[in-house]
Amino acid sequence: MILELLANAISTGVLLGCIYAALALGLAVSFGLLHIPNIAHPVFVVTGAFAATVFNAMGFDPLLVSLPLALVFYGAGIAFFEFYSRIYEKRGESDTMQALTLFFGVSLVIETVLVMQFGADQRSTDVDYVGQSLTLGPVVMPYRLLIPALVAPVMVTALWLYLKYTYAGIAIRAVAHDERALSVSGIDPGWIKRHAFGIAAATAAISGAALVIVGPIDPFAGRMQIGRAFAVVILAGMGSIPGTLAAGILIGVTEALVGAFGSPSWAPAVAFTMLLATLAFKPSGLFGAAR
Amino acid sequence: MSLRENAMDWAVRRTGRTPRATRSLVFALGCLAVLALGVVLTRMVDNPYVFFAGYVVIQYVALATGWNVLGGYAGYINFGPTAFYGVGVYMAAFLVKAMGAPLPVAIAAAGVAGALLGLAMGWMTLRVQGVYFAIATIALVVMAETVIHNIDYLGGASGLALMPPQAPAWAGGQPQFMLMVMLAIAVAFVALARWIEISAMGRGLRALKASEIAAECAGVPTFRLKLIACAVSGAMLAIAGAPYVYYASFIEPGTAFSLALSLNAIAMPLIGGKRSWVGPVIGALLLATVQQAASVTISSELNILVVGVVLILFVAVAPDGIVGIVEKLTRRRGA
Amino acid sequence: MSGPILEVRGVEQRFGPFRALGPVDLVLHRGERLGIIGPNGSGKTTLINCISGTLRPQEGRVLFDGVDVTDVPPHRRARMGLSRSFQIPKPFTGMTVLENLLVPIDQISxxxxxxxxxxxxLESVGLQRRAAHEAGDLSQLELRKLELARALVVEPKVLVADEAMAGLSEGEIDDVLAILTRLSGTGIAVIMIEHIMHAVMRFSTRIVCFETGRTIADAAPDVIAADPLVQKVYFGEQTRH
Structure with missing residues (x-):
C-alpha cells in the first residue's frame, strides 16, 4: 500500500517535473545563457496556453497547433528583445536589475490583457485522451500528464542538439561565454542574442500547450510558476540545458512526495525552499560551471 | 575669498542649496505641520469614507517609502513587498488573538519580524548576484502565503475575524485614530528615509548601486550595508502592515498578500522617482489618490493595466521618475 | 615600521585550464614608484585584483604592511590604506563629484x-569647478581625475593606478603624471600599470615587466629599456602605437 503510494507519487512527480522543465526551458536560454532575467517568461507560457485553447476550440490539437504558434512567438520574442535592448543594453551592465522592473510591468500588462480578453475564469482544452490513463502494474499515469510530459525530453534534446551542433547554436553558447570573442569572429552578437531570445519565447508556445493539457489554467497561472521556473534554472546550473530536465524532475518528485506523505498545501513551498537552498549553499547549481 | 570657499560657494550657487542644517529644520517643521494637519482634519471631517480612503493612501506612502530604502537607494528590487507586509499583518493578528495586544506592541513585533525576514533573505541571496535576490523575493510571497494557509490558528486560507483593542477616547473614533496612526508611521518613515539618504549609509548604498566593486574598493562594506538595508526596508514594510488588523478587524491571505499592493509599492517609487525620499511620496500620493477616486468608475483590471503601462513608460523613458523629469526641466531653465 | 609596504608571495590564478597569473612574487617598498608593464592579457589586472582583494588568488599570499591580507575583503584592505583606481573608470553615477569623494571618507576617515x-x-586634481556636478556628466579626462581623486582622498599608504592615462592626450598625461608625482612626494607608494611607455619610464623608480602571467624582468627603467627580452615581448608590439 505504502509502496504503491510511493510509486505513484514518484511517477506523478517525474511527469510534473518534466512539465516544469518545459516551462523553464526558455528561461534556461534567456536567463541561463543570455543573463536576461526574464521574469515575464511564465506569462509568455500562459499566453501560449491561452492561444492553444483558442485553436483547440476550433478543433485543432493543442500540441500540434503549438508548433506554428512557436514561430509567431519566435517573432514576438525578437521584437520584444529589440525593445528591451534599445532601453537597457545601451545603458550598461549595472542596469540588469532595473530591467527586472520592465519585465515585471510587461508581465502585468500581458496578464491583464488576458483577463480582459478571456475573463478571469479557468480555461481548458478538449482532447480525446483526457480522462484515460496508462496503467503499468500499480502505477497509474493519466494521459493528460503523460503526453505533455513527453514534450519536455523532446524539447530539451532538440535544443541541446541545436546548441551543440549547429553554427547558430554554437554562436549562442559563445555569446553566453564571452560576447567580445564572438564579435572578433565576425558574427553579429546582437543578432545571435535576438535569435536566442526568440527561441526562448518559442518554447513558451509549446510548453504553454503542454501546461493547459495537464489542467485548466487562468490568466494568473504564471505567477505560481515564476518561482518554480527560476528554481529549475538555478538548481540545474545556469545555462545547463539537460540539467533543466533533471532539476525539473527533482522538484516535481519532491513536490509529489510532500503532497503524498505530508500535505498538498505545503507543495508550493518546495520549489522556493530548493531555490533558496541552492542560492545559499551551491549557487553554481547541480550541473553548472563554477562562476 | 580663497579658492576653496570659492568652490564651495560655486557649488552652493549651482545647486541653489541652503546649508544642510537649515534644510533639516525646514523638513522637521514640515513633518510637524503634516501631523498637525492630520489631527485637525480628523476633527473637522465627518465623512468616514475619507478616513478609510485616506488610510489606504497614507499606507501606500509608508509602503513606497519603505520599499525605496532598498529598491531605490541600493537598487535591489524587492518583488515581494507584500510578503513583508503580510508578515506584519499576521504578526499583529497573532498578538491580538493571543493576548489582545495593544497597537504599539504589534507594531514593534511586526518590525522585528520584518527585519529578521529581510536579514534571512539577504543573507541567503545577496552574496551571489543582485538578480537572485529579486527572483527570490518573487517566490517569497508564494512561500509566505503557503505558510499562512497551513496555520489553522491564524485562520488558514479562509481568514480570521478579530476583536482588536478599541481606539482611545480622545481620538474621536476608530477610523480617525487609525488614520492618525498611519500618518504618524508614514511621517516617521519619510524622516527615516531622508536621514538614511543624507547619511554615510545612504551614500554607501548609492555608491554600491553605481558600482559594487568600486564601492567595495573605496572602503564600503557592501555586503553588510545591503543586509542592513534589507533589514530596515523589511521592518518598514512589515510595520506598515501591523495597523491593518486594527483597521479592518478581519484579515485573510488574499488581502494581506494582495498583488495590487505589491504592484503599487513597486510602481509608486519608480513613477515618483527612486533616488530621493520625495519620489515615493509623490508617486504614492498621486497613484493612490487617483486609484481611490477612480475605483468606482474603472474595473480593477483596467486599473492594473494602466499602472502597468505607466510603469513600463517610466522605466523605459524616465528612469528617474517624476522627480527626475522636474529636475531636468528646472536645470535646463536654470542653465 | 620598516620592511616592504606590500608583498606578493607565489600568487597564482587560473581561469579553467588557462593560467592567467603566476606564480608571481612582488615587493613594493615604502614611498616607491613601481611601474608594471606588459602586453594585454599578461596578467597585470589580475594581479591588481588579487592585491586589492576583488579576486582571491588560488595560491599564494598577499601581505600588506606586514599583515597577511589574503583573506581580507577589499573594503577592509581599503581601510588599511590600500587604494586603487580602475582601468575603466567606475564613477558613482547618480551622485555629485563631491559626494563621490565623501564615500571613501565616510568609511575610512x-x-x-x-x-x-x-x-x-578636487582642487589638487583640478576638478573643483565640477564639485556639484553629477559624476555621470564628466568627460573622459575628468572621469580619470575623479578616479584618482577618489582613490587618494583618504591618504592611502599605497595607490594602485590601473592605466590612469589610457586615452588621454599628451598634455593631459602630463597633468596626471604631475598629480601622481606630487602624491609620491608625500610618501605614498604608487604602483602604476601603464601602456604609455614614456610616462612609465619617466615616473617609475623601478619597473616590472609581465608576460603570460609571469614577471620576466624587474629592474630600473633604463635597464628595462635595454633588456632584450622586454624589447622582444613588449616594445616589439608597441611600435605599432
Whole structure:
C-alpha cells in the first residue's frame, strides 16, 4: 500500500517535473545563457496556453497547433528583445536589475490583457485522451500528464542538439561565454542574442500547450510558476540545458512526495525552499560551471 | 575669498542649496505641520469614507517609502513587498488573538519580524548576484502565503475575524485614530528615509548601486550595508502592515498578500522617482489618490493595466521618475 | 615600521585550464614608484585584483604592511590604506563629484571637515569647478581625475593606478603624471600599470615587466629599456602605437 503510494507519487512527480522543465526551458536560454532575467517568461507560457485553447476550440490539437504558434512567438520574442535592448543594453551592465522592473510591468500588462480578453475564469482544452490513463502494474499515469510530459525530453534534446551542433547554436553558447570573442569572429552578437531570445519565447508556445493539457489554467497561472521556473534554472546550473530536465524532475518528485506523505498545501513551498537552498549553499547549481 | 570657499560657494550657487542644517529644520517643521494637519482634519471631517480612503493612501506612502530604502537607494528590487507586509499583518493578528495586544506592541513585533525576514533573505541571496535576490523575493510571497494557509490558528486560507483593542477616547473614533496612526508611521518613515539618504549609509548604498566593486574598493562594506538595508526596508514594510488588523478587524491571505499592493509599492517609487525620499511620496500620493477616486468608475483590471503601462513608460523613458523629469526641466531653465 | 609596504608571495590564478597569473612574487617598498608593464592579457589586472582583494588568488599570499591580507575583503584592505583606481573608470553615477569623494571618507576617515578635505583634493586634481556636478556628466579626462581623486582622498599608504592615462592626450598625461608625482612626494607608494611607455619610464623608480602571467624582468627603467627580452615581448608590439 505504502509502496504503491510511493510509486505513484514518484511517477506523478517525474511527469510534473518534466512539465516544469518545459516551462523553464526558455528561461534556461534567456536567463541561463543570455543573463536576461526574464521574469515575464511564465506569462509568455500562459499566453501560449491561452492561444492553444483558442485553436483547440476550433478543433485543432493543442500540441500540434503549438508548433506554428512557436514561430509567431519566435517573432514576438525578437521584437520584444529589440525593445528591451534599445532601453537597457545601451545603458550598461549595472542596469540588469532595473530591467527586472520592465519585465515585471510587461508581465502585468500581458496578464491583464488576458483577463480582459478571456475573463478571469479557468480555461481548458478538449482532447480525446483526457480522462484515460496508462496503467503499468500499480502505477497509474493519466494521459493528460503523460503526453505533455513527453514534450519536455523532446524539447530539451532538440535544443541541446541545436546548441551543440549547429553554427547558430554554437554562436549562442559563445555569446553566453564571452560576447567580445564572438564579435572578433565576425558574427553579429546582437543578432545571435535576438535569435536566442526568440527561441526562448518559442518554447513558451509549446510548453504553454503542454501546461493547459495537464489542467485548466487562468490568466494568473504564471505567477505560481515564476518561482518554480527560476528554481529549475538555478538548481540545474545556469545555462545547463539537460540539467533543466533533471532539476525539473527533482522538484516535481519532491513536490509529489510532500503532497503524498505530508500535505498538498505545503507543495508550493518546495520549489522556493530548493531555490533558496541552492542560492545559499551551491549557487553554481547541480550541473553548472563554477562562476 | 580663497579658492576653496570659492568652490564651495560655486557649488552652493549651482545647486541653489541652503546649508544642510537649515534644510533639516525646514523638513522637521514640515513633518510637524503634516501631523498637525492630520489631527485637525480628523476633527473637522465627518465623512468616514475619507478616513478609510485616506488610510489606504497614507499606507501606500509608508509602503513606497519603505520599499525605496532598498529598491531605490541600493537598487535591489524587492518583488515581494507584500510578503513583508503580510508578515506584519499576521504578526499583529497573532498578538491580538493571543493576548489582545495593544497597537504599539504589534507594531514593534511586526518590525522585528520584518527585519529578521529581510536579514534571512539577504543573507541567503545577496552574496551571489543582485538578480537572485529579486527572483527570490518573487517566490517569497508564494512561500509566505503557503505558510499562512497551513496555520489553522491564524485562520488558514479562509481568514480570521478579530476583536482588536478599541481606539482611545480622545481620538474621536476608530477610523480617525487609525488614520492618525498611519500618518504618524508614514511621517516617521519619510524622516527615516531622508536621514538614511543624507547619511554615510545612504551614500554607501548609492555608491554600491553605481558600482559594487568600486564601492567595495573605496572602503564600503557592501555586503553588510545591503543586509542592513534589507533589514530596515523589511521592518518598514512589515510595520506598515501591523495597523491593518486594527483597521479592518478581519484579515485573510488574499488581502494581506494582495498583488495590487505589491504592484503599487513597486510602481509608486519608480513613477515618483527612486533616488530621493520625495519620489515615493509623490508617486504614492498621486497613484493612490487617483486609484481611490477612480475605483468606482474603472474595473480593477483596467486599473492594473494602466499602472502597468505607466510603469513600463517610466522605466523605459524616465528612469528617474517624476522627480527626475522636474529636475531636468528646472536645470535646463536654470542653465 | 620598516620592511616592504606590500608583498606578493607565489600568487597564482587560473581561469579553467588557462593560467592567467603566476606564480608571481612582488615587493613594493615604502614611498616607491613601481611601474608594471606588459602586453594585454599578461596578467597585470589580475594581479591588481588579487592585491586589492576583488579576486582571491588560488595560491599564494598577499601581505600588506606586514599583515597577511589574503583573506581580507577589499573594503577592509581599503581601510588599511590600500587604494586603487580602475582601468575603466567606475564613477558613482547618480551622485555629485563631491559626494563621490565623501564615500571613501565616510568609511575610512570620517571627520567634521570631510567636505573641505574633499574639495581640497578636487582642487589638487583640478576638478573643483565640477564639485556639484553629477559624476555621470564628466568627460573622459575628468572621469580619470575623479578616479584618482577618489582613490587618494583618504591618504592611502599605497595607490594602485590601473592605466590612469589610457586615452588621454599628451598634455593631459602630463597633468596626471604631475598629480601622481606630487602624491609620491608625500610618501605614498604608487604602483602604476601603464601602456604609455614614456610616462612609465619617466615616473617609475623601478619597473616590472609581465608576460603570460609571469614577471620576466624587474629592474630600473633604463635597464628595462635595454633588456632584450622586454624589447622582444613588449616594445616589439608597441611600435605599432
Amino acid at each position: 570620517p571627520s567634521a571637515d570631510a567636505e573641505d578635505r574633499a574639495i581640497a583634493v
